[in-house]
Amino acid sequence: MSTLVLVKLAAHHGIPEDVVLAETGLTAAGLRAADAEVLARQELRAIENLLAAVPDSDTAGLEAGLNYHLTTYGIWGFAMISASTFRESIDVGLRYLDLTFTFAPIRAEEQGSNLTLILEEEPSLPAGVARFVVQRDAAAIQTLQRETLGWPANPRAVAFRHTGEPGLVDRYRSVFGVTPEFDAPRNLVILDADILDTPLPQANEHTAAMTQQMCADLVDARRSRSGLAGRVRDIVVAQLRPPPSLPDVAAVLHMSPRTLRRHLANEGTTLRQLIDEVRSALAAELVTGGRLTVAEIARRLGYVEVSSFSQAFRRWYGVSPRAFRDR
Structure with a gap:
């Protein structure tokens, strides 16, 4: 679905499908198959092709993000829109973020009247691609917020680590309703926390329970790795204090780090x-087990600082370890 959005965006600019899909190993017909799957590296290549072809590549991510609707995300989107409140919708979205197309992991911090969503860039991405995926996800958050609530709601503030060209600021303002801060320390979308407990117009307790269980099952299935990734996962499970490095794992598997990286x-x-x-x-198993403290769980999972574990847990499940345990 995500790659199809890119293909359709290119078509809007008169760019043929084969240009966007060049060197991805994908075809337009294959993408439209119900069981089609796209690897991360394939979508990243499609993004690079799109940026090389579109005339306004500096804001192409914004245009893309406006086309990522709740229905684009499949069951994840239905789980969000059927939640009882906007707060629950965000919690569900962050808990099952692995089911989305993001290359910028998102975590939430609530303080006072602000709910801050922090978009963390993947450091290995080229600068242009990193700007695209952050723009895309920030604009998609805006789109999803409006569709979930059922009425137009702008963020209180938006910030980006990249530079905003003076002639393009109006484009950002038209998407977010506010003028972003550029060259900021972090990528942020700040929402009004006062609307978090707003009931959602399409809330449905039965649908919410069903779709959230389906999300959980999908995440579990994706984490049941096979092939080389499954062997690597077994090595990681056996050694988490500290986690093994790429050379460590490669040595166990009798291959070079470069070969291991390529196969993964x-x-x-x-x-x-x-x-x-x-x-x-x-982490989910140990927290719900209730026998270990948060500090003990953090050490068992190879974290030096408890705060680092707590931040990671919020990124995975949208709440703190203690709040997760109390559910």
Whole structure:
């Protein structure tokens, strides 16, 4: 669905499908198959192709984000829109963020009357691609907020780490309703926390329970790795204090780090992502088990600082470990 959005955006600018899909190994017909799957590296290549072809590449991410609707995200979107309140919708969205297309992990911080969504850039991405995916996700947050609430709601403030060209500021303002801060320390979308407990117009208790269970099942299925990624995951499970490095894992598997990295990329993952998956799954089990303190769980999962574990847990599940345990 995400790559199809890119293809349709290109078509709007008169760019043929094969230009966007060049060197991705994908075809337009294949993308439209109901069971089609796209690897991260394939979508990133499609983004690079799109940026090279569109005339307004500096704001192409904004245009893309406006086309990512709740229905674009499948069951994840239905889980969000059927939640009882806007707060629950955000919690569900962050808890199952792995089911989205984001390349910028998102975490939330609530303080006073502000709910701040922090978009963390993947450091390995080229600068142009990183700007695109952050713009896309920030604009998509705006789109999803309006569709979830059922009425237009602008963020209180928006900030980007990248530079905003003077002639393009109006484009940002037309999308967000506010003028963003550029060259900021972090990418932020700040929402009005006063609307968090607003009941959602399409809330449905039965649908919410069903779709959230489906999201949980999908996440579990994706984390049940096979092939080389499954072997690497087993190595990570056996050694989390501290987590193994790429050379460590490569030595166990009798291959070079470069070869290991390439094979994992072919399976659509990285060592960093696998470590994150293992920690996420074990963290939920250990927290709900109730026998260990948060500090003990953090140490068991290889975190030096409890605060780092707490931040990671919020990114995975949208709430603190203690709030998760109290559910």
